Amino acid sequence: MAGGILLRLQFKLGDEPPPSLPSDGRKLPSKIHQRTRSDHASEVAEDYVEAIADAIDQHGVCRAVDLVKHFAVTHATVNNTIKRLERDGLVTTAPYQPVELTAAGSRLASQSRRRHEVVEAFLKKLGVSDQTAAIDSEGIEHHVSKETLGAMKRVLEQGWPE
Amino acid sequence: MAGGILLRLQFKLGDEPPPSLPSDGRKLPSKIHQRTRSDHASEVAEDYVEAIADAIDQHGVCRAVDLVKHFAVTHATVNNTIKRLERDGLVTTAPYQPVELTAAGSRLASQSRRRHEVVEAFLKKLGVSDQTAAIDSEGIEHHVSKETLGAMKRVLEQGWPE
DNA sequence: ACTGAAACTTAGCCCCGGCTAACTTAAGAC
C-alpha cells in the first residue's frame, strides 16, 4: 500500500518538467503566457458576476437588459454568456426571470470586486485621472496576482515603499 | 446656410445618447469594456512581434519553432497566428523560411517592448518578486494607457509621488 | 547520394464571445 503511494509521489515530482526553481536566472517564457491565457479564460465570468452583484445591490435584482447596457453587447451575447455561467455553477436562471448568483458566484463577485477596487484606487493614487483609472483597471485587474495585489494594498494603507 | 450647419450640429448632439462629458460623476461602463475588448484584439499581435524581434536580436533570425517554444503552443497555432500577422501587414513569410518583420511590425515591436519593460520594472519597484513581475506584466502591459504608462515612467525616473 | 529527424504545412476540429434576424413572452396602458 505504501509502495503505491510512494509511486504516485515519484510520478508527480517527475512530472514537473525541469524544476525551474534552481534556475540560472533564465526566464521561463512558456509558463508566463499560459498564465495570461488562463487569466483571460476567467475574465468574462469575473466581470459578469461583479456586474450582476452590483445590479442586485442597486436594484434588488439583475435583469439581462442590465448586463446588455453595462457591457454594451447585444441581448443574444448576454444570453450566451449567462448560459456558460450557469453551466459553470456561478448563476441560476429561469426563463424570463432575473439572474441569480449561486454561493460560488457570490464569492467570486466579492473577490473580483475587492480586487478591482484595489487596482482602481491604486491607479488613482499613482496620479492618473479617474476616467483613466476606471478604464485601465477594468483590464488590469484580471492579471494582478495575489502578490501584486498585496503590494498595491500596502501602498494604499501605508504609503509608498522605501 | 448658417441654418443648415446649425441643424447638423443639433442632430449630432442629439445623436450622442447622454453626452457623458459634462457628467455628474457617473461612470460610462459600456465604453470601459469596449476598451478592454479592443486591448485584447491587439494583444496577440503585440506579443508575437515582440517575440519575433527578440529572436532576431538574439539569433539573427526568427523561426516558427522559436515561437512555438516561447508561447508554449503548437506549431499549427503559430502558423495560423503568423498568417493573421501577415494579413495585417506586420510580418512577411515564405514557405520554410524564417519570419521577417515589416516596418510596421518592427515599429509595433519596439513600442510593445518598451511598454512591457516599463510595466515590468514598475512592478519590481513596487516590491514584487522578479518572477511575479515577469508574469503579471505580460498581461497587464496590454491594458496600460499612455497616461498610466507615463505615471509609471515618472516613478521610475523621479521616484514615488506626493 | 541516402536517409532520418526536425521543421514546417495543411486539414479539420473545438470553444469562446461577438453579431443579426426572427420569433415569443410578459406586463402595462388603455
Next chain:
DNA sequence: GTCTTAAGTTAGCCGGGGCTAAGTTTCAGT
C-alpha cells in the same frame, strides 16, 4: 380584455485562437 412594447429567446453566422493528426520539406550526418 386587448394591444403595444420592452424584454427575452433561439437559430445561425463569424473570426480568434487553441488543438490533433497526417503529410511535406529541408538539412545534417553518414
